[in-house]
Amino acid sequence: MTDTGAPVPRRGRAWRTGLALRLRRLGWSLVLLLGAAAGAALATVWLTSTSLIVLGAGIPLTLLATVLVRWFADLHRGWAADRLGEPVDRSYLELPRSGWPSRSWTVLRDPASWRDWAWLVVNSITIWFTGGLSLVLFLLGVTALIYPVIYELTPPQVFRTPLGEGFRLDSVQKSFALVPIGAVLLALWYATSGPLTRLNALVMRSLLGPTEQVRLRARVAHLAATRAENIDTQASELRRIERDLHDGAQARLVSLGMSLGLAKQMLDHDPQAVQRMLSDAQTVTADALTELRDLVRGIHPPVLADRGLDGALRALALANPIKTTVVTDLPGRLPAPVESAAYFAVSEALSNAIKHAGASLVRIEVEFTPRSDVAGELVMRVTDDGRGGADVDAGNGLRGVARRLAAFDGTLTVHSPSGGPTEIRMSLPCASS
Amino acid sequence: MRLVIAEDLALLREGLIRIFEANGFEVLDAVDNGPDLLRALTTLRPDIAVVDVRLPPTFTDEGLRAAIAARKEIPGLPVMVLSQYVEQLYARELVADRAGAVGYLLKDRVMVVDQFVTDVRKVAAGGTVMDPEVVSALVNRRSADLRTLSPKETEVLSLMAQGRSNAAIATRMLVTEKTVSKHTFNIFTKLRLDQSDDDNRRVLAVLAYLEA
Numbered sequence: 001m002t003d004t005g006a007p008v009p010r011r012g013r014a015w016r017t018g019l020a021l022r023l024r025r026l027g028w029s030l031v032l033l034l035g036a037a038a039g040a041a042l043a044t045v046w047l048t049s050t051s052l053i054v055l056g057a058g059i060p061l062t063l064l065a066t067v068l069v070r071w072f073a074d075l076h077r078g079w080a081a082d083r084l085g086e087p088v089d090r091s092y093l094e095l096p097r098s099g100w101p102s103r104s105w106t107v108l109r110d111p112a113s114w115r116d117w118a119w120l121v122v123n124s125i126t127i128w129f130t131g132g133l134s135l136v137l138f139l140l141g142v143t144a145l146i147y148p149v150i151y152e153l154t155p156p157q158v159f160r161t162p163l164g165e166g167f168r169l170d171s172v173q174k175s176f177a178l179v180p181i182g183a184v185l186l187a188l189w190y191a192t193s194g195p196l197t198r199l200n201a202l203v204m205r206s207l208l209g210p211t212e213q214v215r216l217r218a219r220v221a222h223l224a225a226t227r228a229e230n231i232d233t234q235a236s237e238l239r240r241i242e243r244d245l246h247d248g249a250q251a252r253l254v255s256l257g258m259s260l261g262l263a264k265q266m267l268d269h270d271p272q273a274v275q276r277m278l279s280d281a282q283t284v285t286a287d288a289l290t291e292l293r294d295l296v297r298g299i300h301p302p303v304l305a306d307r308g309l310d311g312a313l314r315a316l317a318l319a320n321p322i323k324t325t326v327v328t329d330l331p332g333r334l335p336a337p338v339e340s341a342a343y344f345a346v347s348e349a350l351s352n353a354i355k356h357a358g359a360s361l362v363r364i365e366v367e368f369t370p371r372s373d374v375a376g377e378l379v380m381r382v383t384d385d386g387r388g389g390a391d392v393d394a395g396n397g398l399r400g401v402a403r404r405l406a407a408f409d410g411t412l413t414v415h416s417p418s419g420g421p422t423e424i425r426m427s428l429p430c431a432s433s
Numbered sequence: 434m435r436l437v438i439a440e441d442l443a444l445l446r447e448g449l450i451r452i453f454e455a456n457g458f459e460v461l462d463a464v465d466n467g468p469d470l471l472r473a474l475t476t477l478r479p480d481i482a483v484v485d486v487r488l489p490p491t492f493t494d495e496g497l498r499a500a501i502a503a504r505k506e507i508p509g510l511p512v513m514v515l516s517q518y519v520e521q522l523y524a525r526e527l528v529a530d531r532a533g534a535v536g537y538l539l540k541d542r543v544m545v546v547d548q549f550v551t552d553v554r555k556v557a558a559g560g561t562v563m564d565p566e567v568v569s570a571l572v573n574r575r576s577a578d579l580r581t582l583s584p585k586e587t588e589v590l591s592l593m594a595q596g597r598s599n600a601a602i603a604t605r606m607l608v609t610e611k612t613v614s615k616h617t618f619n620i621f622t623k624l625r626l627d628q629s630d631d632d633n634r635r636v637l638a639v640l641a642y643l644e645a
Contacts, residue, residue, distance in 0.1 A: 285544060286544065289517075289539075303520050303522065305492075306493040306494040307522075315520045315521065318520075318525070319520075319521060
């Protein structure tokens with residue numbers, strides 16, 4: 001369905017795929033043209049239904065017509081999204097569960113309903129300047145190109161004045177004059193097919209996609225939700241660190257101090273006991289250090305500070321019991337919060353593969369791509385050859401990662417058919433420094 | 434034995450100086466940052482350097498980088514690297530020049546002073562000493578060559594990587610020294626290390642282990 005085919009190196013083949021692509025678009029133009037006619041009828045039905053609401057009978061009619069309109073609009077949204085390479089979101093108000101009248105009221109006061117209607121009307125006209133124009137150029141071009149054949153095959157009364165009364169054909173030789181015109185028209189069709197298709201998709205997006213206001217409202221809601229989650233996560237992280245320090249390293253230092261104090265007291269009369277206490281003190285110190293080390297790793301791994309994301313992921317792969325390959329394509333150091341989020345996301349995906357997938361090979365790919373709206377996007381892919389069946393909602397780990405990434409407008413998708421392989425794809429918009 | 438210390442925290446620096454002076458080392462210089470360390474190593478050419486990984490000015494792996502840079506200029510300059518945490522990545526980078534005379538230990542190990550001083554002397558003599566934490570993480574992931582080793586041989590090799598002599602390994606494993614040397618012979622054969630002098634082969638065996 002998508003318009004953007006892979007680039008083909010050979011010229012002849014490129015031309016053939018180009019032609020096939022344009023012929024496919026021509027088919028779509030025909031479908032959309034018929035659709036636009038049906039859409040105009042639908043617009044009339046919908047408006048009539050709404051005007052009957054005052055009579056009561058219009059309520060179920062409106063709801064029915066709205067379902068039809070929205071289904072129809074969704075089909076076009078899908079088509080436009082395929083052409084434009086990015087989703088065209090629907091932005092209707094949520095319908096209340098209670099009663100048909102209140103539902104009809106919601107439909108009526110939803111600007112998106114009226115924009116759908118406006119699109120149905122507008123589309124029935126604009127389609128002629130996009131898909132229609134393309135179709136007409138093609139048909140006229142083909143007709144002109146084969147005009148000598150038409151001349152030969154038809155009786156002398158018809159197809160003799162292709163350009164009006166002023167130009168009457170009286171021999172097949174003269175009809176060859178139309179062939180170059182046909183070629184020009186077809187060339188025009190060939191050249192404008194892409195832009196006209198895109199123009200049509202843009203018209204659809206402008207009326208069927210969300211308005212700036214709706215988009216911003218959704219964005220604010222998203223930001224508020226992720227901010228609240230972020231604050232929650234941070235607070236509970238701090239609580240966990242506080243508890244770990246209090247029960248762990250702090251307690252061990254207290255016990256160390258006590259052992260040393262006791263040892264000092266006993267130095268004169270029981271040197272053997274002192275010897276024992278000192279070696280105990282050493283053990284306690286070692287334990288405290290181990291605990292602190294683990295805690296620090298959980299807060300911010302030192303190797304991440306030293307070497308950035310690339311080095312830290314390599315270190316992670318080396319420490320991993322399963323064979324793990326790391327491929328990175330990064331422009332340099334990324335901002336610290338991004339590095340940290342990316343590191344913990346990959347590390348969680350990795351431990352997911354180790355714990356649940358029964359994998360024997362894991363591959364980590366991290367790639368930074370510059371983007372026009374933000375400085376760039378970091379895409380991380382963790383794939384394993386395990387048994388598959390991973391699910392974001394099944395375990396806490398991946399859901400936590402998805403939540404943390406959402407705070408950066410990042411995403412996490414899992415592709416894990418039963419039987420494997422599993423691919424966890426995470427993205428993180430960011431600026432490179 | 435002439436020694437250079439690099440450690441930015443005064444408390445720990447003083448502690449290290451005390452330990453080494455008490456054990457008959459001559460502390461030539463004790464620096465607290467990367468550039469000074471590189472200068473001290475290349476001009477003083479000590480018998481051994483004891484280096485903290487994290488040093489100013491960047492407070493990243495400045496010490497490690499300075500040590501590796503110094504060893505580029507003076508191949509085989511003995512270096513004992515200390516850190517609050519160990520990374521296999523760093524262990525590999527340290528042994529990558531295959532010159533031996535490197536150690537990589539957690540700072541915790543300093544607490545067992547006798548063992549620590551022995552390890553430092555071993556590195557100064559050209560040996561390789563890796564922290565048990567580096568070594569234990571490696572036991573799980575082994576290359577094809579290492580997989581041919583028996584469990585006993587793997588144990589001997591991992592103790593070798595920690596810088597233990599055959600005698601020390603024998604005591605640790607409760608076997609005779611002769612059994613240990615039989616194991617080491619098998620290890621060298623299985624890892625296809627030719628009959629060169631034993632010390633060098635030990636280093637190469639440890640390298641094979643670290644690079645698995």
